[in-house]
Amino acid sequence: MTAGAATGGGKAIPILVVVVAIVGIWYAATIWLNTPWQRDVYQREGRDWTVSDLVADTMAQERPVLPAPHQVAIEIWQTTVEKKVTSKRSLVYHAWITLSATLAGFAMGTVLGVVLAVAIVHNRATDRSVMPWVIASQTIPILAIAPMIIVVLNAVGLSGLLPKALISTYLSFFPVVVGMVKGLRAPEAIQRDLMRTYSATAAQVFWKLRWPHSMPYLFASMKVAVAISLVGAIVGELPTGAVSGLGARLLAGSYYGQTVQIWSALLTAAALAAVLVSLVGVANSYVLRRMGARP
Amino acid sequence: METAAPRGESVIRADRLDLTFQTGDGPVHALSDVSLTIDKGDFVSFIGPSGCGKTTLLRVIADLEQPTGGALTVNGVSPEQARLNRAYGYVFQAAALYPWRTIARNVGLPLEIMGYSRAEQRERVARTLDLVNLTGFENKFPWQLSGGMQQRASIARALAFDADILLMDEPFGALDEIVRDHLNEQLLQLWARTDKTIAFVTHSIPEAVYLSTRIVVMSPRPGRVTDIIESTLPRERPLDIRETPEFLEIAHRVREGLRAGHSYEDAE
Ligand SMILES: Nc1ncnc2c1ncn2[C@@H]1O[C@H](COP(=O)(O)OP(=O)(O)OP(=O)(O)O)[C@@H](O)[C@H]1O
Numbered sequence: 001m002t003a004g005a006a007t008g009g010g011k012a013i014p015i016l017v018v019v020v021a022i023v024g025i026w027y028a029a030t031i032w033l034n035t036p037w038q039r040d041v042y043q044r045e046g047r048d049w050t051v052s053d054l055v056a057d058t059m060a061q062e063r064p065v066l067p068a069p070h071q072v073a074i075e076i077w078q079t080t081v082e083k084k085v086t087s088k089r090s091l092v093y094h095a096w097i098t099l100s101a102t103l104a105g106f107a108m109g110t111v112l113g114v115v116l117a118v119a120i121v122h123n124r125a126t127d128r129s130v131m132p133w134v135i136a137s138q139t140i141p142i143l144a145i146a147p148m149i150i151v152v153l154n155a156v157g158l159s160g161l162l163p164k165a166l167i168s169t170y171l172s173f174f175p176v177v178v179g180m181v182k183g184l185r186a187p188e189a190i191q192r193d194l195m196r197t198y199s200a201t202a203a204q205v206f207w208k209l210r211w212p213h214s215m216p217y218l219f220a221s222m223k224v225a226v227a228i229s230l231v232g233a234i235v236g237e238l239p240t241g242a243v244s245g246l247g248a249r250l251l252a253g254s255y256y257g258q259t260v261q262i263w264s265a266l267l268t269a270a271a272l273a274a275v276l277v278s279l280v281g282v283a284n285s286y287v288l289r290r291m292g293a294r295p
Numbered sequence: 296m297e298t299a300a301p302r303g304e305s306v307i308r309a310d311r312l313d314l315t316f317q318t319g320d321g322p323v324h325a326l327s328d329v330s331l332t333i334d335k336g337d338f339v340s341f342i343g344p345s346g347c348g349k350t351t352l353l354r355v356i357a358d359l360e361q362p363t364g365g366a367l368t369v370n371g372v373s374p375e376q377a378r379l380n381r382a383y384g385y386v387f388q389a390a391a392l393y394p395w396r397t398i399a400r401n402v403g404l405p406l407e408i409m410g411y412s413r414a415e416q417r418e419r420v421a422r423t424l425d426l427v428n429l430t431g432f433e434n435k436f437p438w439q440l441s442g443g444m445q446q447r448a449s450i451a452r453a454l455a456f457d458a459d460i461l462l463m464d465e466p467f468g469a470l471d472e473i474v475r476d477h478l479n480e481q482l483l484q485l486w487a488r489t490d491k492t493i494a495f496v497t498h499s500i501p502e503a504v505y506l507s508t509r510i511v512v513m514s515p516r517p518g519r520v521t522d523i524i525e526s527t528l529p530r531e532r533p534l535d536i537r538e539t540p541e542f543l544e545i546a547h548r549v550r551e552g553l554r555a556g557h558s559y560e561d562a563e
């Protein structure tokens with residue numbers, strides 16, 4: 001419902017203002033954070049400098065503390081448009097590696113979440129026995145168990161996409177369980193009473209009442225789930241020294257002080273997350289419109 | 296499925312029914328000592344002030360609420376068994392349409408659940424929508440209809456399948472007078488044609504008198520039956536029967552019964 005509103009023309013100007021402000025602050029921070037090192041350089045070279053020299057040079061360092069926006073933009077341009085997508089240096093290639101794990105994990109997490117929610121709603125024993133574990137699972141920091149999952153799965157011969165997807169699953173099933181338990185329980189008493197007067201079976205109540213009634217809840221949880229699936233996939237690429245994926249780019253960038261590379265991977269991940277969340281939003285409005293929601 | 300009793304045999308038999316709700320702030324005595332027999336083919340109206348337990352009584356008959364005392368049979372079996380036999384259609388006080396279904400699919404919901412064939416579903420939906428004057432609104436969603444039209448759709452939904460008992464909780468409360476008259480006539484015709492047994496809650500004295508073979512007057516706190524008035528009107532009832540002395544006489548008796556219930560309440 002909100003995805004449609006975001007594209008409205010009335011919102012373009014405020015969004016533009018915010019973007020301009022962020023870029024402005026970013027440039028100011030670039031100059032400020034890169035100045036100390038630039039001064040050292042001038043001192044070592046024993047050369048005179050003016051303020052305009054300083055401003056220009058802080059935005060052109062090879063390994064700045066904070067790269068300027070245009071440096072990142074150029075890096076992104078060079079590693080996407082100007083590289084073949086099959087190249088190991090192409091950001092598109094790395095983004096695709098991460099995206100495939102994200103989507104696999106998101107799909108598995110959503111299915112797992114829905115299945116658990118259905119079991120919890122229909123069975124009191126599952127509710128009592130499963131729900132505490134579901135909650136406990138999320139109190140363990142993912143950074144702590146991600147390496148273990150990767151290492152253990154590697155030991156049994158599983159590597160590549162699946163271990164990363166499993167970490168995404170681990171993170172993304174949670175919002176779906178919580179949202180769907182709420183959604184499947186949301187039908188009002190009178191709507192359930194109606195089913196009771198028809199002596200409908202539990203399966204009929206599920207398919208004709210609970211499931212359609214829970215659609216808004218499903219999409220709301222899927223928005224959260226897809227975003228943290230991406231986080232999961234990136235985290236899954238960090239501990240093994242993986243050679244491909246956005247996580248690998250982040251890690252390699254930080255080994256070699258390639259801050260421009262780090263920032264371009266970060267921005268790509270953020271853009272990817274935004275696209276994924278809005279795709280779920282589009283699916284949400286499409287489905288709800290077909291289900292007769294008020295436009 | 297059909298355990299229908301022959302005409303004149305008792306379909307609903309309540310004996311000293313009692314129901315107390317346990318609520319957060321103490322027990323609420325909703326029904327007290329309700330004894331009542333409804334025969335096959337009866338049209339029984341329940342009338343009484345707000346909160347006197349009319350809805351609760353209908354819900355007990357429908358096995359949506361469990362009595363805390365007394366005995367009740369529906370079609371000679373327990374309310375639960377009758378519900379499992381799909382012995383009744385229930386029209387709730389609110390329309391309770393499913394917002395994601397079109398009007399036609401809302402009316403077809405019980406038919407889907409009871410396993411009617413596609414063709415029969417279509418035929419019955421069309422027929423019952425016509426009965427409540429909603430032809431042409433099949434593909435609208437509930438929010439696109441007025442409150443009264445939604446209520447009519449919910450009546451169509453209860454009529455779509457062949458239950459021989461109809462439990463109707465203020466079905467015409469949200470309608471204007473003209474539509475109400477029309478639906479009253481339609482309901483009487485349907486009742487005469489199909490020999491259904493109808494339990495009908497209303498706040499309108501003329502409506503109760505016009506429709507009913509018997510009128511049950513109730514009083515609140517605790518909800519109890521204060522009077523049962525047998526109608527002397529013939530089963531054939533044109534709308535202008537409402538101006539006859541006989542009609543006005545029965546209406547007067549109902550009003551007196553309601554008054555007595557109110558003063559009873561004041562005395563407490
Ligand atoms: N589920 C419930 N829990 C607790 N109290 C209830 C419940 N349902 C009804 N009551 C109480 O029982 C009494 C009878 O309620 P009921 O809905 O049967 O009245 P009614 O005669 O249908 O009124 P109205 O004409 O306003 O529809 C009321 O005092 C109400 O507050």
Ligand SMILES: [Mg+2]
Binds near residue numbers: 349350351388464
């Ligand atoms: Mg009521």
